[in-house]
Amino acid sequence: MKKNIISLLILMAPALAFASGGVHLEKADINLHNKASLQRGARLFVNYCLSCHSAAYMRYNRMGQDLGLTDIQVTDNLMFASEKIGQPMTVAMPASQAKNWFGKKVPDLTVVARARGADWLYSYLRGFYLDESRPWGVNNTVFKDVGMPHVLWDLQGLKKPLYETYTDHDGNEAKRITGFEVAVPGTMTEAEYDKAVNDLVNFMVYMGEPAKLERYTIGIWVMLYLIILFVVAYAMKKEFWKDIH
Numbered sequence: 693m694k695k696n697i698i699s700l701l702i703l704m705a706p707a708l709a710f711a712s713g714g715v716h717l718e719k720a721d722i723n724l725h726n727k728a729s730l731q732r733g734a735r736l737f738v739n740y741c742l743s744c745h746s747a748a749y750m751r752y753n754r755m756g757q758d759l760g761l762t763d764i765q766v767t768d769n770l771m772f773a774s775e776k777i778g779q780p781m782t783v784a785m786p787a788s789q790a791k792n793w794f795g796k797k798v799p800d801l802t803v804v805a806r807a808r809g810a811d812w813l814y815s816y817l818r819g820f821y822l823d824e825s826r827p828w829g830v831n832n833t834v835f836k837d838v839g840m841p842h843v844l845w846d847l848q849g850l851k852k853p854l855y856e857t858y859t860d861h862d863g864n865e866a867k868r869i870t871g872f873e874v875a876v877p878g879t880m881t882e883a884e885y886d887k888a889v890n891d892l893v894n895f896m897v898y899m900g901e902p903a904k905l906e907r908y909t910i911g912i913w914v915m916l917y918l919i920i921l922f923v924v925a926y927a928m929k930k931e932f933w934k935d936i937h
């Protein structure tokens with residue numbers, strides 16, 4: 693038993709390490725009941741992410757049902773490659789090619805929200821900034837030296853970091869980021885962008901555990917069942933005891 697717990701902790705170590713990475717994370721506002729937000733998030737996801745990343749454990753028709761969309765709505769609005777509605781959300785780019793372009797495997801995103809957490813994803817997608825030393829010209833506040841370009845830059849715009857020089861404990865001069873300024877404005881305002889990213893993260897949280905939506909509904913039925921059972925049981929109790937008092 694003890695051994696099991698220890699191996700479980702070891703398995704969880706990377707998740708715990710992510711969780712306590714020491715960087716400041718902004719809070720995402722996750723609401724899986726908000727179907728409109730999930731739909732907007734799905735749209736952003738298929739438009740901006742599925743060209744490189746797969747979500748191979750998610751099927752289009754399952755997603756449609758969960759998000760309150762018909763198969764036709766899904767086919768017309770959310771499917772751009774030549775997939776069929778019952779297929780998983782794979783990616784057109786072969787893995788070997790992706791490796792050539794990016795120097796690493798592009799991870800599948802189906803359960804990334806469970807591995808990284810919603811707040812991390814929210815901060816990550818808002819955290820790209822200009823850095824000429826990087827191959828894509830950008831770096832990220834929560835994922836240092838990230839290998840992904842800022843694919844949402846047309847929406848967010850590009851921001852330039854403001855540095856200050858300070859002396860570290862070894863007496864060396866070092867630079868740190870104190871803030872950002874807009875270098876290229878995006879098509880969205882900051883508030884609009886934050887909201888869009890929140891929708892996208894909301895969708896990724898749903899995708900990581902689609903059964904969560906079902907569990908909420910089952911929970912409501914169980915409560916209703918218990919309430920009805922209580923009423924019936926109470927009525928029966930009254931009936932049985934009425935002559936005894």
Ligand code: HEC
Nearest residue numbers: 740741743744745794796798799804808837838839840843
């Ligand atoms: C142009 C290709 C490309 C597109 C488009 C793209 N990504 Fe990425 N993404 C990458 C690559 C490459 C990595 C691996 C980066 C690394 O490990 O340094 C990555 C990494 C990530 C990670 C980190 C995964 C992890 O746990 O290490 C997340 C999260 C992510 N992408 C989300 C997204 C989202 C959300 C979108 C859509 C808005 C998106 N990506 C669009 C190429 C892309």
